[in-house]
Amino acid sequence: MMIEVVVLGFFQDYVGKKKIELEIEKPIAIRDILKRISPELAEYIENHPENSIILVNGVSIYNMKGFDTKVRDGDKVSIMPVVGGG
Amino acid sequence: MKDKPNISTVKRVITLLKGGWTGKILWIDLTKEKSTIWKYDPSMALHYIGGRGFAIRILWDHLKPGVDPLHPDNLLIFAVGPLTGFPLPSSGKLVVASKSPLTGGYGDGNIGTKASVMMRKAGYDAIVVEGKADEPVYVYVEEEDVTIHSARDLWGADVREVHRELTDEYGKDSGILTIGKAGENLVRYAIVMSEEDRAGGRPGMAAVMGSKNLKALVIRGEKPLPAVDEKTIKELGTKAYKDIKGAPMYPHWMEQGTMMIYEWCQENSVLPTYNFREGFFEEADKVTGKVMAEQYKKYQKGCPNCNMPCGNVAEARESYKGTKAEMDYENVAMLSSNIGVSNMDDVIKLIREADDLGIDTISVGSAIAFAIEAYKKGYLKDDDLDGIKPDWGDASSALDIMHLIVERKKFGEVLAAGVRYASLRLGGDTVKFAMHVKGLPITAYDAHVAPGMALAFGTSSIGAHHKEAWIIAWEAQYGFEKVDKTKVEKVIELQRIRGGWFETFVTCRLPWIEVGLSLDYYLTFMEAATGIKYTAEDLNRIADRIYTLVRGFWIREYGYWMRSMDMPPMRWFEEPLTQGPKKGAHLSLDAYNQMLDTYYELRGWDRNGIPRRSTFDNLGLSKEARELEAMGVELTP
Incomplete structure (x- = not known):
């Protein structure tokens, strides 16, 4: 089972690239995905939840089960800071 | 204008302004060639603070209802506030306001410029301009000395030229606000410019300047800024600057500025694309903040007292080689994805041209997109656009349309009045794709998914x-x-x-x-500056x-x-x-x-x-x- 993870903005500094393909064996929680791609990023997001946006197939995890939201085969996860733009 | 009535409608207070505000407004009448210093009622300061608060208060009290925005009676207001110019984060801003010739309602914009600090050092909280000069002029304000000079030689000159000329004349540290050709030609979304690339006053504030024959305003002064507790401002300001530098976002911000949101908007399907028809641009990868920072960025510039300058100046590499422009997300999105352009060189050229002409990059991006769509749907014919055949992604025809608008030739005359007016003239479905609210074009966020x-x-x-x-x-x-x-x-x-x-x-x-940066800082800054605990x-x-x-x-x-x-x-x-x-x-x-x-x-x-x-x-x-x-x-x- 594969999922696609897209990392934007300065979060990319933690993982080194924009797109990551992750192989998973069974549905996996967002919290565990974060730990897998970068424990440092996971820690930052845990300490600054107000400064992060995490979407599963375009829907904010805050409207699902937060960090316990499960991701399944073929899902797309987007992880980005609450960026500015003016 | 010493005889002006008390302008506040709220209960008159006898508190004298101890700091923060200078308590004075310079009122310039270009028709009478006279200026007056108006010591305004302190209650205006207490209840409206400054900037747009002063602007709306002055417009309400002193503008005759129903005045045509391009009539000499309209008032053009430049206003700073009680924190402007102090050594605290990013305090070099001013508000320019007027009754808008684009919307017919209240219009204002803010602009980062030395002129803000100079206005304070000259001793004013605002400068109001009314009337109309007989011929093109610029006004030079040095504290109490106000002189009106012929601008015949500057009329028609582009923004950078005017800035250079006036800088040569008055020195590098003078505050200069100017208009380009768009303002002279009364394009209703002409914008006030400063320091070559800084812009403010989207709802046509520069057209109001143009209608008054006012090419530029130059301000100088050396007065100390009034503060009740200067020490606290300095100490706390220093701390705030440190906080900014220590923020996790800081390095990324310094690399890309507002451009960092480009790919973010694409990811969220809110990137304005093809006249806001879409929120996703298939060629967005070529125009991101990263591409700008790594391949095109030359240096950064900002406003006075700022340690997080947002002005990323990029240089074209192949076509238009050597052309430089300030890349802000709004400018870039409106003149790239929104008109289908994905070549960074083209985007740089379009922004440079708009800034030189003194036309709002956002509104002109909207007008060009509108024209492309109207042309492709048959609402506009070849002759309407003087032979230009616009298409998505065609930067060259986009440039031509920009000039058609600024010169007010053919349908450019109609587009110069904004997309709302253009859609009313063309009728049919064009009303649905004239992307504005109250006449002011929408800025660079597509909201199909964002209520x-x-x-x-x-x-x-x-x-x-x-x-x-x-x-x-x-x-x-x-x-x-x-x-x-x-x-x-x-x-x-x-x-x-x-x-x-x-x-x-x-x-x-x-x-x-x-x-x-924490908002708490500002409450303390306000108290330290004014002595009033808000x-x-x-x-x-x-x-x-x-x-x-x-x-x-x-x-x-x-x-x-x-x-x-x-x-x-x-x-x-x-x-x-x-x-x-x-x-x-x-x-x-x-x-x-x-x-x-x-x-x-x-x-x-x-x-x-x-x-x-x-x-x-x-x-x-x-x-x-x-x-x-x-x-x-x-x-x-």
Whole structure:
């Protein structure tokens, strides 16, 4: 089972690239995905939840089960800071 | 103007201004070639703070209702605030305001420039210009000395040329505000420029300058800025600068500035594409902040007192080689994805050209997109565009249209009045794709998927603009799909802080919104500067007073109001996205109306968006309510 993870903005500094393909064996929680791609990023997001946006197939995890939201085969996860733009 | 009546309608207070404010406004009458120093009633400072607060108060009191915005009687106001110019984060800003020739309502913009600090050092909280000079002039203000000079030689010159000439004449540290050809030719979204690339006053403030034959305003002064507690400002300012530098976002911000949101918008399907038809641009990868920073960026420039300069100057590498322009997300998105252009060199050229001509990059991006769509749908013929055959992605024809607009040739004459007017002239479906609210073109966020951002555009006090409730990032986190009271409350909270606090202080909102500088700083800064302890509630109430008075001004000038004026264009409701991961998404009319009802209720306005009588009364605006009633406006109790 594969999922696609897209990392934007300065979060990319933690993982080194924009797109990551992750192989998973069974549905996996967002919290565990974060730990897998970068424990440092996971820690930052845990300490600054107000400064992060995490979407599963375009829907904010805050409207699902937060960090316990499960991701399944073929899902797309987007992880980005609450960026500015003016 | 010593004889001016007390302008405040709120209870007169005898407090003298001890610091923060200079207490003086310079009033220049170009018709009479006279200037006067007006010591205004301190209650205006206490109840409106400065910046746009002063602007709306002065317009309400001193502008004859119904005046044509391009008539000499219109007032052009440059206003700073009690925090402007102090050594604290990003304090080099000023507000330029007037009755807008583009929208017919209240118009303003803020601009980062040395002119803001110089206005303070010259001893003024605002400079008001009325009347019209017989021939092109510029005005030089050096403290109490105000002189009017011929600008015949500067008329027709582009913005950079004027800046160079006046800098040679008056020195590098003078504050210079100027207009380009667009302002001279009364293009209704001509914008005031400073220091070559800084711009402010989207709703045609430079057209108002042009209508007065005023090519430039040069300001110098050496007076100390008045502060009650200078030591605290310095110490706390130093600490705030450190906080900014230590913010996690800081390095990324310094690399890309506002351009960092380009790929973010693409990811969230809110990147304006093909005249806001889509929120996803297939070639977005070529125009991102990263590409700009790594391949095109030359250096960074910013405003006085700023340690997080947002001006990323990029240089074209192949076509238009050597051309440099300041790359801000708004400019870039409106002149790239929104017109289908993905070549960074082309984008740099389009921005440079717009800045040199002194035309608002956002509005001209909207006008070009509108023209492309109208042409492709058969509403415009070859001859209308003087033989130009515009198409998505064609930067060369986009440049030609920009010139057609500035020269006001052929259909450029109509486009120079804005997309609202152009759509009324062309009729048919063009009304649905004229992307504006109240006549002011929408800035660079497509809101097919973002009802909160749509409401922010719908209710912004100058027409569609992001500078007030920039809710998009919060909305992504909270959930685009949600339509509830919390989201509406957030719109109002942001309007209060961004459209109230920062627009009246007058300082830049970016240290707070971009790198998270605490708002608490500003309460202490205000106390240290003025000696008055404002709480967050006080400042929110002042912001509410300003919003209600601004809304009153629109109603006064239009003579009526209805809720459709607070609606975004029908495109976002009726034409679902056809590209990208959110294909099929569109706004719901019911949901929008529900949010708008909640918004009005929270603001104390009636179902048509007219403030209730009791709201005027509660905010100390009873006299203004009576004036509206005397005009025949029915106010709900």
